[in-house]
Amino acid sequence: MSVELEAIIGLEVHAQMNTKTKMFCGCDNDAFGKEPNTTVCPICMGHPGTLPVPNAEAVAKAVKASLAIGCTVNAASHFDRKHYFYPDLPAGYQISQYDFPLASKGEVTYELGGEEKVCRITRLHMENDAGKLSHRGSLTLCDYNRAGTPLMEIVTEPDLRNADEAVAFAEALRRILIAVGASDADMFKGMMRFDASISLREKGTQKLNPRSEIKNLNSFKALERALIYEENRLRELWNEQKGPPKGDITVGWMDDEGRTRLLRDKESATDYRYFPEPDIPPLQFKKEEIEAIRKTLPKMPAQLKADYRALGLTDAEAAMLTDQTALRKRFDAVHAVTKDGKKASSLVLTQLMGFLKEAGKDVAQGPSTAHLVDLASAIASGQISGNAAKDVLEKMVTTGKAPKDIIAAEGMQQISDTGAIEKLVDEAIAANPKAIESYKAGKAAALGAIVGFVMKQSKGQANPKIVNDILLRKIGS
Numbered sequence: 119m120s121v122e123l124e125a126i127i128g129l130e131v132h133a134q135m136n137t138k139t140k141m142f143c144g145c146d147n148d149a150f151g152k153e154p155n156t157t158v159c160p161i162c163m164g165h166p167g168t169l170p171v172p173n174a175e176a177v178a179k180a181v182k183a184s185l186a187i188g189c190t191v192n193a194a195s196h197f198d199r200k201h202y203f204y205p206d207l208p209a210g211y212q213i214s215q216y217d218f219p220l221a222s223k224g225e226v227t228y229e230l231g232g233e234e235k236v237c238r239i240t241r242l243h244m245e246n247d248a249g250k251l252s253h254r255g256s257l258t259l260c261d262y263n264r265a266g267t268p269l270m271e272i273v274t275e276p277d278l279r280n281a282d283e284a285v286a287f288a289e290a291l292r293r294i295l296i297a298v299g300a301s302d303a304d305m306f307k308g309m310m311r312f313d314a315s316i317s318l319r320e321k322g323t324q325k326l327n328p329r330s331e332i333k334n335l336n337s338f339k340a341l342e343r344a345l346i347y348e349e350n351r352l353r354e355l356w357n358e359q360k361g362p363p364k365g366d367i368t369v370g371w372m373d374d375e376g377r378t379r380l381l382r383d384k385e386s387a388t389d390y391r392y393f394p395e396p397d398i399p400p401l402q403f404k405k406e407e408i409e410a411i412r413k414t415l416p417k418m419p420a421q422l423k424a425d426y427r428a429l430g431l432t433d434a435e436a437a438m439l440t441d442q443t444a445l446r447k448r449f450d451a452v453h454a455v456t457k458d459g460k461k462a463s464s465l466v467l468t469q470l471m472g473f474l475k476e477a478g479k480d481v482a483q484g485p486s487t488a489h490l491v492d493l494a495s496a497i498a499s500g501q502i503s504g505n506a507a508k509d510v511l512e513k514m515v516t517t518g519k520a521p522k523d524i525i526a527a528e529g530m531q532q533i534s535d536t537g538a539i540e541k542l543v544d545e546a547i548a549a550n551p552k553a554i555e556s557y558k559a560g561k562a563a564a565l566g567a568i569v570g571f572v573m574k575q576s577k578g579q580a581n582p583k584i585v586n587d588i589l590l591r592k593i594g595s
């Protein structure tokens with residue numbers, strides 16, 4: 119009889135912080151697309167005799183992120199040197215936090231298949247990123263622009279049970295880090311990376327067996343594929359040797375080959391020779407300081423999503439707004455005018471997004487928030503009809519012009535002048551005696567033909583509500 123096994127998964131998440139300068143020096147922290155080795159200085163190049171100074175903005179943002187994932191920010195924490203020798207690390211050690219991290223013991227609630235789940239957080243600590251190596255044949259090129267970028271390392275408890283849970287948790291964490299403004303977490307730019315550890319045990323037991331640590335997962339897809347691969351490998355191994363592996367191993371994920379490869383086993387585990395960083399004083403926080411930062415936390419993604427659902431938006435629409443700040447800003451401003459979630463979502467999420475897609479533009483390249491608010495106001499005040507608004511919006515997307523200019527240039531103003539409409543209605547009545555007869559004989563639908571006639575004569579610009587009112591008054595309902 120075979121035993122039932124379950125996977126025990128924990129993650130280490132590295133998120134680059136979106137500070138102006140690097141973790142311990144004044145170098146530009148935005149290295150993306152820059153010429154190699156141009157945003158460096160003697161401090162982030164690890165030259166002897168230089169003095170690292172912690173970046174106050176990075177510390178404040180890491181505190182915010184810690185609070186957002188429910189962690190306790192420790193009253194005292196300090197930096198340590200973590201030694202390893204590899205060409206991407208110019209100083210020969212990374213400045214990290216070992217036994218006294220910035221924050222401990224939190225939890226993140228995430229959603230999977232409509233169910234709420236919780237993953238506990240062990241700790242959050244700060245450290246600096248290493249440089250980037252590119253291997254070209256027998257050459258290795260070193261770019262140290264990234265060396266010294268502030269990182270948050272977030273370590274979870276082994277609370278995840280499969281690849282789907284790991285991905286759903288990581289996505290929820292990413293949303294939180296973006297929401298508090300601590301990281302841009304752009305996966306394409308490698309701003310968020312994962313190491314995952316996985317082991318198997320017999321269901322119902324509590325023992326933690328030797329595990330595989332999978333290094334360098336740079337996308338949600340890689341995280342998912344690597345965990346599925348490694349779980350299957352461990353299950354096959356269990357069946358062969360009737361039990362778990364003998365010791366921990368570290369493996370690397372080979373994305374192209376779709377498999378993991380052994381990097382080192384327990385015997386060759388690295389000794390980082392941690393010791394307290396002598397050049398940086400310990401970090402200390404007063405309770406009041408932490409509480410003051412807590413008050414600046416924005417609405418968390420889960421709450422945002424629930425609020426949008428309450429406006430009558432679908433799950434997909436609410437998720438879209440939660441994830442896309444620029445879109446959310448536009449929706450919120452339009453909603454403030456329409457005071458109606460469905461109307462705002464029709465204008466912003468259906469029409470605007472549709473026209474942007476057709477034009478191959480993203481939200482930032484489309485109409486500004488102010489222009490969208492002007493358009494929503496023109497609809498709300500009856501200046502233009504809903505149908506005309508659609509045309510205006512399309513032109514706003516393609517030309518970038520203000521709605522008032524488009525409305526004026528195209529003569530799209532809705533006719534709400536009762537005198538003008540009355541004249542059109544009289545003409546319609548005179549031209550459609552048969553419809554009037556059927557209406558008077560009790561066919562209410564006949565009225566539509568007359569309204570349609572007026573709309574056609576006015577090129578769609580007559581206010582349909584006023585047309586209806588005047589018509590009813592004239593033919594005596």
Ligand SMILES: [Zn+2]
Pocket residue numbers: 140143144145157158159160161162163266
């Ligand atoms: Zn520097």
